[in-house]
Amino acid sequence: MIEKVIERVKELLEGGEIKGFVGLCNKNGHTAPYLFTEVAELDHLVVGDFQNPGDARYPLNKLLIDLYRAYPEEKFGVLVRGCDERGLNDLYVWNQLTPKNVVAVGIPCPQELADACGCPKPYPDNSVAEPIAEGAEAQDLIRMEALGVKERFTQWMEVFSKCIKCYGCRDICPMCFCKECSLELDELIPRGEMPPEIPIFHLVRAVHMAGRCIDCGLCNEACPVDIPLRTLYKKVGDIVYRKFNYRPGFDKGKSPLNVLENK
């Protein structure tokens, strides 16, 4: 897989189509996001599947937003999985990136990862290889929905109360592109309260994810106290899909929650 990615990026860099490529770089035993601008550097390019598939993932799109803000005229390539590509689509909708400034180089995810994520589409459309896995059901969501309302309350409050308000979920989220965050607004979320007022803190973020979350699960991985955030946001996506027939990253145009119909 990595050979194909390197081959494609080399082609893009040599052809001068892109100014640089946002991918993962493995140097001195560390993996980190990196902007590749020279073909010679591509030896260090990795996709991040080391011991397990998807064990080193980063919100590369988020770096792309910063690059776009700094160099609005330049075009950059970016490494994407299925979820990242949905993220790109949604970032176009939210006017944070434009397709003419981005070349996606996609890789499909293996079934093991797709199942672990409960990913609806574990492969991008722009890909260096054919899909190798099918969409998977969100088992965690199904399990949670099967519980009674009282039990759900107990479980959520238990996990929410572990929150240390580190903002890791927000900081890693590729769809959190705001400069100022509601969750840091003193009037809404008073400073110095620990844990932050529950479940308000988490519900505020959940509401902000409605019509935006592209279900990449990075928040879940980033959370140091293991709050099953992905399950919460999967539900958010599920409600928006069932009530308004809209799926961020799949559907064109704004979320119905951001459009006021003249009926």
Next chain:
Amino acid sequence: MAGKKKKEFEELRIGVFICDCGSNIAGHLDCKAVTEYAATLPGVVFAKENLYTCSEAGILEIQEAIKKHKLNRVVVASCSPRTHQPLFQNSCKSAGLNPYLFEMVNIRDQCSWVHMQDRENATRKAMDLVRMAVARAAFLEPQQDIESPLTPRVGVIGGGSAGLSAAEGLSRMGLEVVLVEKNKELGGLLRNLHKVAPEGVDASERLEGLIQDVSSRPNVKIFTGAELKSLDGYVGNYVMNIRDGEGQTVKESVGCLVIAIGAIPLVQKGLFGHDGKRVITQMELEPILKKGKFDAKRVVMIQCAGARGDERSYCSRICCMIAVKNAMFIKKLSPDTEIRILYRDMQMYGTEKEKMLWEARGEGIRFEVYDPAHPPEVGDKAVRLRQPLLGREIEFAYDLVVLSTPLVAREDASELSQLLRVPMDQNGFFLEAHAKLRPLDFAADGIFLAGSCRYPATYDEARSQGLGAAARVGTILFKDKLVTSAIVAEINPETCVGCMGCLQMCPYGAISYDQERKICQVNEILCKGCGCCAATCPSESASLRGFKPQQLMSQIRAVMEG
């Protein structure tokens, strides 16, 4: 929160005034207790009970207290802000306090009136409301009214009776008028009419006089065969893009608009056997009467033809009067013609039209009621009618059948409605801002309506509506500048990331995207302060002045404390 101004050093000095409203409030709750309670609230330095806060004495008390106690916030607990907020705000202003630092609570409607039987709870609720208002007042910020210039010109769309009357009125008031008529000639429906009821004046005489007057005025610019293609701007500063008679696009700046595009009389082939010859509509009858020659000896008129049914459920309102008017002229031209008017119920509103009906009966015009479940049937020679009272069928032989069909909305009305962003009702007529309080206004500022595009209107009504709309325009354009409330949305350019999440949420199209700066911005004149953008913005960059998170949350937290 970097860059946020906080007035932490200003000492809060809130004054609270509790109004007895005579016994209107004090009769049903304990105003003295509410006043004593208010004095204990954080930030309150002065609390006073007034017999009538809105009286001269009450106002004076507020103004003196502002000076004497150096109040920097004023809360009045009394009646409806709708009626009294401007008075209190102005009183604060003349005492040197920014009017936006005033807060009002309605303890009359919400406490004394609705809880008349429960003095104790009404008093407690009044305390709750006062506590909330004081909490909010603490976070109020001074604001400046928004001022913008006005273009003293008016666009009138439609050159029929209503549009011409509006143009005449506006021109007489000294305002420049741009009149846009779609047809080659001015006049609208009046051009086809014979006589105007109830006085019986010649329609052409009325019309020619009006057209003459309007077209000879130097401050009226007339476009015929022309159309409004788009409208930019906002109240006081609209730009009309007109396609003129030659197909050229012309730009005209206007401060306000009057919409008077009229309506169309329904002509439907086959409706009650309509053929345009022996079965015609009232509108087709008018030119025959105008010629002054009438041969038919037996005439049957059918009311509500094509109206008040499944397809068109509304009453066209003026057709009863038209039928009676035309029947009476037929009688004048040809006294021995037999006329029967088949009706469901005669809508001859107003004393003059009621009088017409009595006179028509006196002249021998016959009125026969029919049941909509059994409408009259028009045969080759006779109209068959089932009389609901007697339950028997009778036939009236005829030479001419005249159908009283409704006025229907113009097809291009919906296009105009989108272009102007103004609403229509289910029948395609334009919808005024309020049927009783603002009958000639659209909800959109600076756009007014008159005549049959609003609802079927007689000539007299169209004319008085046209003149009325002109007067409404005057209330805006005869001021030096447009002053609007500062309570509108604002978008912080420092924090906006230009995601445009708010853009399509604005019902007034007040938000636009600045390509250069890559941020969204609010047009303060178009904004009505609904807060949709503020509620949608993911980063609190959009906020509504006077209703910022802190101002709202303080109220919510205050009510929970009770």
Next chain:
Amino acid sequence: MGDCHYLYGNVATEKRIKFMKQLLEFVGIEGERLRRKWVSSAEAPEFVEEITDFVNTLKALGPSPLKREQKPDQPSAKVAVA
């Protein structure tokens, strides 16, 4: 719908309420605790009926699971209720 003072503002409300009800339900707060009803200023009896019905619904559901004891350091202590 569409009768809103702010034109289509209630369309936005309707969508949010639909969404919030489901989200609350998912985190274990009964959706019936959130209710939306269009009542015009001319419909006092409808308003009273709705509120009465809502109060009854809430009473039947029992106290909110989120209700907690007031912490002594909360600002409510400052306010002396007359």
